[in-house]
Amino acid sequence: MSNKNESLGKTIGVVLALCLVCSILVAGSAVALKPMQEKNAALAMQRHILNAAGILEAGMDIPSVYDERIKAHVVSLEDYQVVQDKDPKDFDNRKAAGDPETSTKLDKSEDIAGLGTMETMTEVYLVMDESGNRNGAVLHIRGQGLWGTMYGLISLEDDMSTVRGVHFYEHSETPGLGGEITNPSWVKTWEGKELYGDDGKVKFDLVKGGASGEHEVDALSGATLTSNGVDALIDFWMSDKAYGPLLDKLRKGELTNG
Template sequence: MAKKNESLGKTVGVVLALCLVCSIIVSGAAIGLKPLQEKNAALAMQENILDAAGILEPGMDIPAVYDKRIKPLVVSLEDYEVLKDVNPANFSNRKAAGDPETSVQLKRSEDIAGLGTMETRTEAYLVMDEQGNRNGVVLHIRGQGLWGTMYGLIALKSDYDTVRGVLFYEHSETPGLGGEITNPAWVKTWEGKELFGENGKVKFDVVKGGASSEHEVDALSGATLTSNGVDALIDFWMSDKAYGPLLEKLRKGELTNG
């Protein structure tokens, strides 16, 4: 019996030692790969921004084109000034929205996009033409879909009203239904649409039964809740509660490049 217990003890000891070694290896690999993962994530976002802005082309040097054509700024959503002490390369809208120091709790009556909390600062990407002049902006958008949050980007032309492009890069919507928010054919229908009416208020709509004006795009077939979510997130982010005053400052040329 003593020998059996001794043998069992050795086996347990070996197993525990192996578990410890494996844990150390896995932890070390995770730490070691983190810089590469962050670099790849940053590159993917640069690609998304260029794509939304209509600049992306097959085989292009994404970092080089991004550095030439995109000017990232971190802007306060409280006074709509550029936060010159915040490095855009180290900033994350998603982290800001989850940090009590850089976010606010939305009232249920105003939270039409189902956000819960809203960041008090955002990263805005000024689009530059080949001569280095401002030619529009790309902004983060997000809102509740059928199964979870839809994360995207919207690019506006130099009037800060007309849509240059839209891109949803992360979502959990149903493939073939709500998941069609990434369908290039549907995305293309946004190009040239106008977000605001003559009174400066958001007029854009995602409509059933066929878009018939410059302020409308077709809803997704069989995906009413996803379509409603897209409509609501545009209404929220383009309102005076979010990007409305920022876009007005851009129209007037009052936002400095930092």
């Protein structure tokens, strides 16, 4: 009996030792790989922004072009001024939306995009032409689709009303149906569309049966709930409850440091 107990004890000891060594190796690998993961994530977001802005080209040096053509700012969605003590390189919109200190809970009556909470600060990406003059902006958008949250970017011309491009970079919609929000052919139909009517209210709409007006884009075939979700997130983010006052400041050239 004693030999059996000793053998069992040694086996358990070896297993625990192996578990400890594996845990140390995994933790060490995670720490060592974190800088690389963060660098890759930043590069991916730069690619998404350039894509939305219509600047991305195959084989281009993304960090270099991004630094030349994009000027990022963290902007308060409470007073619509640049937040001086926030470095855009260290800011994460998604984390801000989930942090009680940098977000606010939305009332169900106004939460048409199914967000739950809205960040009180956001990154604004000003698009610069080759002469260094501003000629547009890229903004974060998100909203509930059929199966989860759709994350994207919308690019506007310098009038802050005309759509230059849209790019949904993360979603869980059904391939071939709602997943067509990433189809280049559908995305292209957004170009040149107007967000606002003559009264200044959001007029952009996804319609069934063939879009014809300057405010209309075709809804996705067989994906009513996804189309409704895209429609709702545009209505919310471009409204006075979100980006509306910010876009007005950008039009007037009044975006200033806080």
